[in-house]
Amino acid sequence: MVTTGKTEKYINEKLAEKGALLFSLLDPIDYRSPKEVVAVAKAVTKGGADVLLLGGSSGVQGEMLDGVTKEIKDAIDGIPLVLFPGNVATITKYADAIYFQSLLNSRNPYWHAQVQMLGAPVIKAAGIEPLPVGYILIEPGGTAGWVGDANLVPQTKPKIAAALALTGQYLGNRFIVTDTGSNPRLQGMGPIPAAMIKEVRKAIDVPYIVGGGVKSEKELRIAYQAGADAVQIGTAFEDSGNAEQAYKKALLFSRVAKEEGARKLKNGVK
Numbered sequence: 001m002v003t004t005g006k007t008e009k010y011i012n013e014k015l016a017e018k019g020a021l022l023f024s025l026l027d028p029i030d031y032r033s034p035k036e037v038v039a040v041a042k043a044v045t046k047g048g049a050d051v052l053l054l055g056g057s058s059g060v061q062g063e064m065l066d067g068v069t070k071e072i073k074d075a076i077d078g079i080p081l082v083l084f085p086g087n088v089a090t091i092t093k094y095a096d097a098i099y100f101q102s103l104l105n106s107r108n109p110y111w112h113a114q115v116q117m118l119g120a121p122v123i124k125a126a127g128i129e130p131l132p133v134g135y136i137l138i139e140p141g142g143t144a145g146w147v148g149d150a151n152l153v154p155q156t157k158p159k160i161a162a163a164l165a166l167t168g169q170y171l172g173n174r175f176i177v178t179d180t181g182s183n184p185r186l187q188g189m190g191p192i193p194a195a196m197i198k199e200v201r202k203a204i205d206v207p208y209i210v211g212g213g214v215k216s217e218k219e220l221r222i223a224y225q226a227g228a229d230a231v232q233i234g235t236a237f238e239d240s241g242n243a244e245q246a247y248k249k250a251l252l253f254s255r256v257a258k259e260e261g262a263r264k265l266k267n268g269v270k
Contacts (some may be wrong), residue, residue: 017259047250134168142181201227
């Protein structure tokens with residue numbers, strides 16, 4: 001019998017309690033030093049993030065990942081530290097859990113099940129909780145799209161994203177993530193459109209996490225109001241420039257999540 005782990009229970013219980021969650025994603029390769037990553041991790045945790053994600057598509061593995069993860073885990077309190085893996089090497093025993101994800105729209109079967117097969121014994125031996133995630137990359141896709149050889153879903157095709165999300169749910173994934181990759185504005189695009197979030201939300205019953213390009217209060221509200229259960233913020237905290245500014249942004253974003261979550265619960269919105 002499959003049992004639900006501590007982190008998955010935490011996410012589901014917090015979602016039932018609050019109605020909307022804020023996930024913070026830190027990619028150590030985007031910061032000047034491990035010390036800066038740890039400082040920002042502490043700041044966004046203090047600012048109200050519900051889950052802290054750590055990882056990226058390239059360059060974050062081995063001793064660097066172990067050291068940063070351990071420092072962050074020692075520095076934060078009360079929220080889970082979850083790995084956002086880029087490949088089989090991006091696993092460390094110091095995390096609480098890991099997105100055990102299948103890239104549903106990859107052209108390469110390696111990203112559907114082979115990398116998961118290589119990583120599964122390592123995850124089990126390390127005692128890290130796997131979170132079954134169906135991962136869908138929306139254009140422009142960023143580094144993740146290139147590395148994962150993704151057949152990117154056009155932002156104008158919400159029904160394709162919804163069908164992929166439902167496929168992920170039917171395959172047994174207990175979370176669905178749609179992601180544009182980091183900072184889609186560099187390629188002339190914005191966050192995932194509300195129309196796509198609405199279609200995905202209508203299609204699935206499992207928690208739905210939206211990532212990629214959300215940088216303002218307005219964009220965050222749009223994502224929640226369209227149906228996101230959690231919004232995954234990375235670049236906005238990185239661009240804050242320092243831990244103090246990241247803390248202020250986290251306070252703002254956590255307030256938005258609290259307000260939009262309360263609205264959802266009051267209105268009985270899925």
